[in-house]
Amino acid sequence: MSNLAISQDHPVARTPLDALHRRLGARMVPFAGYDMPLHYPAGIVAEHLHTREKAGLFDVSHMGQAILAGAGAARLLETLTPADLFELAPERTRYTQLLDDSGGILDDLMATRLPGRDERLFLVVNAATKAQDFALIERALPRLALHVQETRAMLALQGPRAVGALKGLVPGVEELSFMEWRAFDFEGAGVYVTRSGYTGEDGFEISLPSAIAEGFASRLLDHPDVAPIGLGARDSLRLEAGVCLYGHDIDATTDPVEAGLTFSIGKRRRVEGGFPGFARIRVALDRGPARLRVGLAPQGKAPVREGAPILASDGRRVGRVTSGGFSPSLARPIAMGYVERALAEPGTSLHTELRGKTVELVVTKLPFMPHRYVHLRKDRT
DSSP: OOSOOOOOOSSOEEOTTHHHHHHTTOEEEEETTEEEEEEOTTOHHHHHHHHHHSEEEEEOTTSEEEEEESTTHHHHHTTTOSSOOTTOOTTBEEEEEEEOTTSOEEEEEEEEEOOSSSOEEEEEEOGGGHHHHHHHHHHHOTTSEEEEOTTEEEEEEESTTHHHHHTTTSTTGGGOOTTBEEEEEETTEEEEEESOOSSSSSEEEEEEEHHHHHHHHHHHHTSTTEEEOOHHHHHHHHHHTTOOOBTTTBSTTOOTTTTTOGGGSOHHHHHHOOSTTHHHHHHHHHHOOSEEEEEEEESSSSOOOTTOEEEOTTSOEEEEEEEEEEETTTTEEEEEEEEEGGGOSTTOEEEEEETTEEEEEEEEOSOSSOOOOOOOSOOOO
16 A cells, blocks of 8 residues: 555444445445445455456545536636636536635546536545535535535446446446546436546446445446455555545645646636636746656665655755555556656656665656546547
């Protein structure tokens, strides 16, 4: 496991799949206010490699789900985020962030424009920050209605064989392109499927009524290519994919530009602004940020962990590791962190201190593993 902060706060909530996790022999740990599976008997490395080779099923029911509804919902949500949501086509999903007044990231989230005459956005936010996120949205956008989806669970099915497994239960998912959403009927229940994920692999995120979640998950696990995957492998997979973990690689002290998330700032928004922290972000876009998130390849067998200082050749501190661990796919340690922009060029040699020894860190391009998202046709917007 690389970078997960396992919360020890009690009491903890349980997801609709809790009984299934326990029957499958999961090691349960408190995380973001929930009892969650860290790994199953096969172990983190086996689960990680299974997802890369076949398909892994993740319980992400701890995430926050809500529908934001009302006239002008997209334009109004743009006052809190840098994404171009107004021009987002129906049944399309976009990654963005909630920002504070200085441009710092309060959370990252997915926003989907739902079809229909009424303007509605389906939001998925992080578990640890969902209460604050929803309170912020309700306070800042009082003209809109925020309907928190407390009776829905969420699954993620990730890996190159995910589509083959899921289409057996939900025919038509194979027609979705990356970041496309669609509502399906599953035995009389409304199931929302987005072709997206957190691993860098092709895959799907599935929102479904809590009452049918365990049965749906069990039927997916009956497929010979599907195995249950815990938090440990979820973290190592996303690190290989170069994907940020909120509270570690991004937080209120980082802005989207230095975090390498400029792609998520709409082109129109870069000119027009109208979102918190625009002045700071415009300077970073025009002149470049003072620091950048980079990949790091520790030279040796020992992983470096979050919080380790990044040092220049003269011993000067030039950054900090934000995520680090062992890569099962590459069979070596990998890490991410922030360094001064002048030192962010791939191939730059830096170092850190690990148990009294100097470890070389070579700056490398992200992601460590190439993304394998499926684009079936040219994106509409």
